[in-house]
Amino acid sequence: xxxxxxxxxxxxTQMGNDKSIKCEQNLGxxxxxxxxxxxxxxxxxxxxxxxxELIINETVPNRFSPKSPDKAHLNLHINSLELGDSAVYxxxxxxxxxxxxxxHFGDGTRLSIL
Amino acid sequence: xxxxxxDPGPLSVPEGxxxxxxxxxxxxxxxxxxxxxxxxRKGPELLMYTYSSGNKEDGRxxxxxxxxxxxxxxFIRDSQPSDSATYLCASSSGxxxxxxxxxxxxxxxxx
Numbered sequence: 001x002x003x004x005x006x007x008x009x010x011x012x013t014q015m016g017n018d019k020s021i022k023c024e025q026n027l028g029x030x031x032x033x034x035x036x037x038x039x040x041x042x043x044x045x046x047x048x049x050x051x052x053e054l055i056i057n058e059t060v061p062n063r064f065s066p067k068s069p070d071k072a073h074l075n076l077h078i079n080s081l082e083l084g085d086s087a088v089y090x091x092x093x094x095x096x097x098x099x100x101x102x103x104h105f106g107d108g109t110r111l112s113i114l
Numbered sequence: 115x116x117x118x119x120x121d122p123g124p125l126s127v128p129e130g131x132x133x134x135x136x137x138x139x140x141x142x143x144x145x146x147x148x149x150x151x152x153x154x155r156k157g158p159e160l161l162m163y164t165y166s167s168g169n170k171e172d173g174r175x176x177x178x179x180x181x182x183x184x185x186x187x188x189f190i191r192d193s194q195p196s197d198s199a200t201y202l203c204a205s206s207s208g209x210x211x212x213x214x215x216x217x218x219x220x221x222x223x224x225x
Contacts, residue, residue, distance in 0.1 A: 041218040100146035105157035
């Protein structure tokens, strides 16, 4: 059973389109995260939810809107996609909103903007 | 300056070599230290997790933290081609709600 699963794995779309990525975890964790990984492998935190409450909202264009319907799911909707949005987006989860807890990652969604 | 600095490599070693991967950090409040391994086209996988200074060993892997010099190390003994991956260090303080990652070191173990 996959602990943190993301869909889709690959997303190729045109500039200007709107797309969504979904994430689900079955680890019983209460905190979920979205990261963006660029071509140089640097992982940058975008958002975090703890029990459906937004607790981290980094400097991200407001075209990106996260939504957590329950603590096992976290989605990311992106409006008006731009070339610079091409990256790998990772979902992660951990137990507790406090720091220090190890995070468990999904296998990523590879987004390519044409 | 990034809070966690990591030499990006790439690093190539022959099979059986001892590998040393290192990170430095600047935030004195960091208390939790992790190493993640990321295979190509996969997500980061937690490899080692330590709290404060000291060593932790798990099989062929040893994580070392020296808080006085703000230095984090991962040693891999008897390296195998299956160890070829990108290794990311990560740190966190007791109050922040997020991990701060290094930029990753790409390791290739040659058979």
